[in-house]
Amino acid sequence: MDIIVCIKQSYDVQQLKFDPKTGEPMLAGAPRKMSDMDRRALEEALKIKENLGGTVKTVTVGPPESRDVVKEIYAMGADEAFVVTDLKLDKADPDLTAKIIVETIKKIGNFDLILAGAASTDDYSWQIPAKVAALLDLPFFPNAVSMTVDGGLVVESDLGDAIYKYKAPLPSVVSVSLEINEPRIPTLSAILKASRKQFTDFYLQDLGLEVVTELEVRKVVMPKVERKNVVVEATDPSKMEDGIKKILDELRKENVI
Amino acid sequence: MEIMVYSENEKLFKELVTAASHLNASRITSAVIGSKEDAEKAAKYTDKVLFVDSSELGEYKPKEYVEALCNIVKASDPQVLLVGGTHKGNALAAMLSVKLGEPSVTEVSDLKITEEGLMVLRSAFGGVAVAEVRVGKKLFTKVASPKIACVKPGFFAPAEESKNGEIEKISVDVKSSTEVLEIKKKETGAGLEDADVVVVAGRGVKKKEDLSLIEDLAKALGGVVGVTRPLSADLHWAPTWVGMSGIAVKPKLYVGVGVSGQIQHIAGIRNSKVIMAVNTDPNAPIFEHADYGIVGDLYQVVPKLIEMLKS
Numbered sequence A: 001m002d003i004i005v006c007i008k009q010s011y012d013v014q015q016l017k018f019d020p021k022t023g024e025p026m027l028a029g030a031p032r033k034m035s036d037m038d039r040r041a042l043e044e045a046l047k048i049k050e051n052l053g054g055t056v057k058t059v060t061v062g063p064p065e066s067r068d069v070v071k072e073i074y075a076m077g078a079d080e081a082f083v084v085t086d087l088k089l090d091k092a093d094p095d096l097t098a099k100i101i102v103e104t105i106k107k108i109g110n111f112d113l114i115l116a117g118a119a120s121t122d123d124y125s126w127q128i129p130a131k132v133a134a135l136l137d138l139p140f141f142p143n144a145v146s147m148t149v150d151g152g153l154v155v156e157s158d159l160g161d162a163i164y165k166y167k168a169p170l171p172s173v174v175s176v177s178l179e180i181n182e183p184r185i186p187t188l189s190a191i192l193k194a195s196r197k198q199f200t201d202f203y204l205q206d207l208g209l210e211v212v213t214e215l216e217v218r219k220v221v222m223p224k225v226e227r228k229n230v231v232v233e234a235t236d237p238s239k240m241e242d243g244i245k246k247i248l249d250e251l252r253k254e255n256v257i
Numbered sequence B: 001m002e003i004m005v006y007s008e009n010e011k012l013f014k015e016l017v018t019a020a021s022h023l024n025a026s027r028i029t030s031a032v033i034g035s036k037e038d039a040e041k042a043a044k045y046t047d048k049v050l051f052v053d054s055s056e057l058g059e060y061k062p063k064e065y066v067e068a069l070c071n072i073v074k075a076s077d078p079q080v081l082l083v084g085g086t087h088k089g090n091a092l093a094a095m096l097s098v099k100l101g102e103p104s105v106t107e108v109s110d111l112k113i114t115e116e117g118l119m120v121l122r123s124a125f126g127g128v129a130v131a132e133v134r135v136g137k138k139l140f141t142k143v144a145s146p147k148i149a150c151v152k153p154g155f156f157a158p159a160e161e162s163k164n165g166e167i168e169k170i171s172v173d174v175k176s177s178t179e180v181l182e183i184k185k186k187e188t189g190a191g192l193e194d195a196d197v198v199v200v201a202g203r204g205v206k207k208k209e210d211l212s213l214i215e216d217l218a219k220a221l222g223g224v225v226g227v228t229r230p231l232s233a234d235l236h237w238a239p240t241w242v243g244m245s246g247i248a249v250k251p252k253l254y255v256g257v258g259v260s261g262q263i264q265h266i267a268g269i270r271n272s273k274v275i276m277a278v279n280t281d282p283n284a285p286i287f288e289h290a291d292y293g294i295v296g297d298l299y300q301v302v303p304k305l306i307e308m309l310k311s
């Protein structure tokens, strides 16, 4: 089973800081991490490989900082990482990203299965795996909560109203949810070894593509909701009643209880 | 200008009709992949219904359904296609966009049309922020080339019946190599979207049985109980969860009990009027997003709260 996994180096949204004056995100040098669901997609691919043999290759598209994710990809156990970087790719839209992923996949060659996260940690658009599938004219199964490939692909997709269990052909594109597995934590020696491993670095020219986007982000701001932040201490049982009373009085004043 | 709406979810479909009328559509068309009854229902809300009978397609499969939706779009001439932003809708929209060579955008909470084309607000950075996005350079380029926007549930009031649209059946011829083995329907949530008071249990609640304590608190406040994602998705204590990837709530009062307040959860409670939290950790992020906070052990605080609410 030869598997390709799409892995994004996302902004770590939990740590993102916003300019207190403008409300805009401070993106320069902001911390990034492997997108949460992509880590599960990689874990799932590695488990399949451990069972059935084959290869696990990864595709990462983004600005140059995205290269940092490769070390972790190798430390977890992938065979080969492919990275496409360009300074302008921070402004890529889902159509462009999907096209770049597909052109890279074509360079990689044969595959039986493409895995991705259901939604990336930062853009959270739920689009790229579907677009990759459409560009390759392959079946697509979103938001998998479980899958098996032994004796054919069976995917359980959580589609909101129900869990759909599909028997699917190979190759297909499957995107995975957070719950599909608990990803492994690489050992220190695996991390050390990984940092010496080579990866394939493509530029857009190599793929015959340029940065053309149809979605244009005009402005990003953090919606500011002013909160009162009245906090009372109730760890000490003797103070608890006073604290709770104060809060309940406030809630009554607010007319919500 | 023609705007087409599609959602398999009835409530969201009605919300899309409202969204379309806010865009000053001269004609609203609905795309229906479903039963004849579904098409007849949709006809009461829109000028026209283009309808693929799902019995010819079988149960939902993204690749097969997108063929159907593509036939529907090509049988008409919408400039904008609004799709209900569910898992099913998002997948169809993204695939359709590739087939039509037109852009698609998801997680949309508001939209307008300006001289520059379709402008939307979508959530950004995992729900931390909101982005204003221009979708496509111009509105109209060629026939059957709609800009596609997936609208999140709960941002537009559901439309009322007001039309008696004509229904046109569209045929499809789709061969499928995928088989649906089983459909496990999920229970629906406890009416969280429309509740006035929502009490959310987080991981601070140690055992499933202890949820009864949270239910008692909700009862005392006249509200309903929700949970955070790990309690639902990992521990299966409840069918759905509150947050960006679950149900967005906008009650008068939100109470988080043993909820840490990670950003993905906050993104789904931000529109609450008053936010209150109970947590042992004074540094829990939820306190930054709360109007009222009680630092303490929920197993002591909540019974006391209930007692004092009752007296």
Ligand SMILES: Cc1cc2nc3c(=O)[nH]c(=O)nc-3n(C[C@H](O)[C@H](O)[C@H](O)COP(=O)(O)OP(=O)(O)OC[C@H]3O[C@@H](n4cnc5c(N)ncnc54)[C@H](O)[C@@H]3O)c2cc1C
Binding pocket: A036, A120, A121, A178, B201, B202, B203, B204, B205, B227, B228, B229, B230, B231, B241, B242, B243, B244, B245, B246, B247, B257, B258, B259, B260, B261, B262, B263, B264, B265, B268, B278, B279, B280, B281, B284, B296, B297, B298, B299
């Ligand atoms: C892509 C993505 C989407 C996500 N979407 C959602 C979403 O929609 N909704 C969602 O909820 N999460 C979502 N999450 C998960 C989110 O990041 C957090 O992991 C989750 O919200 C944490 O849940 P929690 O607060 O219940 O648990 P924890 O973070 O473990 O917090 C438990 C809290 O309980 C407190 N506590 C412990 N014991 C007690 C006690 N006895 N009394 C009082 N307090 C106590 C602790 O101090 C702690 O603050 C998403 C994550 C990702 C990556």
Ligand SMILES: Nc1ncnc2c1ncn2[C@@H]1O[C@H](COP(=O)(O)O)[C@@H](O)[C@H]1O
Binding pocket: A006, A007, A008, A009, A035, A037, A038, A041, A059, A060, A061, A062, A094, A097, A101, A115, A116, A117, A118, A119, A120, A121, A123, A124, A125, A126, A127, A128, A129
């Ligand atoms: N720049 C990227 N490079 C590699 N994979 C990506 C990239 N963007 C998105 N993906 C994949 O597509 C999934 C969904 O992303 P999104 O459509 O942005 O929510 C991610 O979880 C990744 O698996």
